Structures are given as structure tokens and as C-alpha cells.
Amino acid sequence: MTESRRLVELTDDVALLRTAGSSYAIAFGDELNPVRHLHWGGQISLDDARVLRDRDPELRRRSGAVSQPRPADEEYPVWGGLRREPVALKVTLPDGVRGIVPTFVSAEQVGDDGLVVTWADAHQPLRVCLHYRVDEAADAISRWATIHNDGDAPVRIEQAFSASWPIPVRHDVQLTTLVGRYAAECQEQRLPVRQGVTSVGSVHGIPGHDAMPWVALDAGATLTAGEVWSVSLAGSGSWRIDVALAHDGRLHVLGGVQPVDLGHDLGPGAALDLPVMTGAYEGFAGHDGISRRWHDYARRHVVVQPERLRPVHYNSWFARYYDQGIADQRELVPLAAEPGVELFVIDDGWFKGRLTDTAGLGDWTADPVKFPNGLGELADLVHAHGMQFGVWIEPEMANPDSDLLRAHPDWALEWPSREPTLVRHQRMLDFCRSDVRQWAVDAIADLVTEHRVDALKWDMNRPLTEALSAAAPEGEIWLAQVRGVWAVWDELRRRFPDLWLESCASGTGRADHGALSRAHWALGSDNTDPLERLAIQAGFARMNPAETIACWATDAPPSGLSTRAYPSLDFRFHVAMTGVLGKEFSPPGWRSPGRGSPDARTDPPRRSSRRRR
DSSP: OOOHHHHHEEEESSEEEEEEEEEEEEEEEOSSSEEEEEEEEEHHHHHOHHHHHHHTTTTTOOOTTSSSOOTTTTTTOOOBOOOOOOOOOEETTTSSOOOOEEEEEEEEEEEETEEEEEEEEESSSSSEEEEEEEEEETTTEEEEEEEEESSEEEEEEEEEEEEEEEEEOOSEEEEEEEEEETEEEEEEEEEEOOOOEEEEESSSSSSOOSSSEEEESSSOSSSEEEEEEEEEOOOOSEEEEEEEEEESSOEEEEEEOOTTTTEEETTHHHHHHHEEEEEEEEEBBHHHHHHHHHHHHHHHHHSSSSOOOOOOOEEOOOHTTTTTOHHHHHHHHHHEEEEEEEEEEEEEOTTHHHHHHHSSSTTTTBTTTTTTTTTTHHHHHHHTTEEEEEEOTTTHHHHHSSSSHHGGGGGGGGOOTOOOBBBTTTTTBBTTTTHHHHHHHHHHHHHHHHHOOEEEEOOOOOOOHHHOOOOOOOHHHHHHHHHHHHHHHHHHHHOTTTTTTEBTEEEEEEETGGGGGGGSSSEEOOOHHHHHHHHHHHHHHHTTTTTGGGEEEESSOOOOSOOOOOOOOOHHHHHTTSSSEEEEGGGSSSSSSSSSOOOOOOOOGGGOOOOOO
């Protein structure tokens, strides 16, 4: 049997996708349910899939009180007819009809590991392509949908999820999520699934701190034993995952773009690609096993340059806050280099007019008072000490008190008849616009080239508000803004393939698989308390490998973000070394905890202690 036949087996009416330890099966052509879901779980054969295809009694039971067909039997449930349970797609068609009648069109194998299943509405030129990609080693299957308007009038998309994932019927299903808040992200939460819909998501324009776009489901699995089904969304914008349990135990998971305020008008001849959603299955080894599946998947399909060893880095924020001048940095650079730091990052405060958070964002040139000889003087000093040089930037935002917004006030998002919403004295730039994207690329490229910058810490510290852009149709901005940021990241990586890129959004606000397929790592949290970071980093590790999370060891946690306990310096470094090790010590606390406990007087570990992760 060839590799392609083993991963994707396709007949006229059945498709079977296989990984090393799981199978996924669908059937085509049924009149009631043109693309039927048959199985996701342990390994089955093509003959088994045919038996499931022919199994009938529940599928065709007619009752006006029960959805027909059931969404747990549909591969991509849509609104229309007798469907009354949560669906993946809801549209308004050009004739005003808000229901879809799907008809099967085709199923085609793509390469050795891919499949595309196409169906269309029976009455209007709406076509949907369901994409599948098999990762054999990780027992994972990636799915996404593309919606095509083949007509000559717009189609209004009100809800469009990437995929629906039916889970086999089990008793007492438990849901695991990674929830929290700012400075307490990725807290593992486990709760029973009850009848109805349980939702997690974000309306912030980024994945946010309240929840990670990931869930896991099981029926009694432990850390080391049992079956687990898990899904993750690679979106980087507003999102939602719904876990829908029906009265009879039928369960399906829907996920994708947050439908709140979507209202996307899909023009004639246009297509909408939805974010990739991946499902992973573990048949025996429980929650630790599903985490290993996710780590395998991420290293194969998500992690940027996984072969590159992440550098030990130093960040100047806690040492100087906004006082980031050359005199201060001359003191910090040799202190950072001495214990083996490999990447020195100057944080917020280095650029023009930046004395507090009220001014300067948008003007990405060195402050002439703080750096009279330019930022290149600091770059030379850092490089002379054998370290790479990195800078903090926040290009998606601008202060009203900036040369950028004084010159281009129309570049910031706003409602035309309302005062703009300020968060941290910031407004959000419209990355739907090509001129804004080009400015961002050019300004950052000039910074990187002129000052020999080796790393960017790309921050993002406010939600998307005033979601209106002349460069994007109504409702599309929630998608277009994300695509605009991704386009800038992609272009910077193309121009500077060796440039390190960190995703920061007040901590772990943007650490989904979409962001981490472009950024080398994400900041784990603004909270540096090692006791609290244990839970944050453990939750993050449920879906991401260690090389994708930046962890800090500091001389003292910032006020208000911690238990205000000061464990030993050794303990702080041991916690931080479970990810990409970062140091943020101020000079008085570099060799001792400063305000900390008297029992910690150990120097930070030198380079020889760094482990390959």
C-alpha cells in the first residue's frame, strides 16, 4: 500500500483519512446529508467506514422537534431547513433567503496528505470547499473552509466557522480549556459538559487573555491514560469555539472567526478563506499524550525555524522603564553580557518623544536626547559584547501625540461621528490599508537595516475598536486587520530571514498557532512571579512546545502582578529555563534579589547551563 493510499483513501462515496493512531471518515452523496461525518477517533478500515455509512436508524428518524439532519452527522452543518442546533455557516443569499440546501459536487485528493470536498447550494451560486491535511506523526488533521460566491450579486456572511468536529458519544464528557486574564493567562480549567452550548472566545481583535483558542474533551481520561480529542484555531483575531451537547448525547465542536459584528459581504466572484483549525486525537496516553501530539504538530507545521536554538535574552524594561537612554544602556550591556546573555533587547522608551506612554508611538526613530549619536551607537556596543541586538516596537498603534498621526490622521480607525476610544493613550492603525502596511514595512526595514537589528519584540497593547475601514467592506475588518498584520510579518521575514520576531500582546494575548507560524516565540506573561508562572507555563505547554514561550527571571516581580513572594534566584531561573530563557534584572539586583529574600545570593546560571529545548 502506498503512502498516499495509507493517508487518504478515497472512493466514489467514502473518504478515509489515516494518521499513525487515528482515523477520520466522511461519506458523500446522501440526499438528506450530502457530506456526512462518519468517524473521528481510533483506527478503522475502509470497510469499517462503509459499515458506518450504511448504519441508518438515528440518521433518518423524522421529528419536527429534532434537527434534520443532526449537526453531529453533518461534516459542515449549515443553517436552513429543519436544522435547529448550532451550525458552522449562516448566510443571506442574493434572493433574500437565509437558508442553504447543500448538494455534493466533488471530492478530490490533493497530494499524498490532502483532500478537498466541495458542495454547493442547490438554488444559488454559493460553493463551499472543505479542505483537509493529514499529519500522520502527530495524529492530527487540519481543516478549513473556503466560501465562494460564483454569482453576480453579494452574499452576506453572518457566521462562518472553519470546521465542525463531531465527537463520538461518551458519558460524562469533560471539557478542558485554558482561561484566565491579563497576568494570569493559560489557567487550566476542567469542567463537565452539560446540555446546551459552552463557548470560549474573544472579541478583542486578537485571541486575548481570557482564553486560548484551544479545547480538549475526554470521558474520564487522566494525565497519562485515556482518550482525548482536542482542537486548536490558528486565527490571531477575534474567535469563538462552541462545544454543543444535544439532549441525546450527540456532541460537536465548532470553531472559527467570532461571528459578533462579522457581517461580511462576499462580492461577486470572491472567495473567503477561513483560518486553519486542527484536531488532534490521543487514544491511550491521556492529557499528557495529547500535549505531545500538539508539540509534534507545532514543530512540523507551526514553529518558525525549529532548528534554530533560541537565544538567552535580556530585556531592559524592569531596569529602566521609559528611561532607555544610551547612558543607562552602557551600564546594562556589560552586566547582561557577563553571565552569558546572547540577545540584548532595549524595550519601550528608546524612540522619539517617548518619556511616558502618552507620546511617541508611531515615530520609530531614536530619541535625539536619549541617543544623540543615534541608536547605532547602542547596536555597536551590544555587538561588541558578543550579543545580538533587539528593539521593542508597537507598530499597530500610534499616540495622537506623534508625528505619524499629525501627518496621517486618517490612518487611525474611528467612527466618523464619534470621539475615538483611547486605550493607554493609543489609537489603532488601519492595517487593512495598503499604504499603512507599506509604511510599517518600510519604517521597520529601515530600522533593522540602519541599526543592524537582530530581533524585534512586536507588542500590541489594546483591543480593536471602531471597526470601520474604507479599505475593507463592512464587517470584514475583523478578518482584514489580522491579514494585514500577517502580511507585514511575512514581508519582514522574507526580507530578513534571520531576524528574530517575538509576539507580545500585554503577555500572551496573541500566541495562537497563526501568530506562532510567523513569530519565533510569544511572551508568556507580563507576570514574572515564578510561583504564578508555573501555572501559566504549564497551561501554555498544553498546546505549544517550550521553544515558543519567552520566560523571564527577574530580581523582583512587578508590583500588583504577583504574590509578592520572592523565591530564590535559583528557583526563578529554573522556572524561566522551561521556556526561552530571558533575564530582566536591574543592576542592583543582578547578583542578588535586591528587595528579595535573604536566602537567595546565587549568581544567574552561565551559558553552559542552557539546555536545548
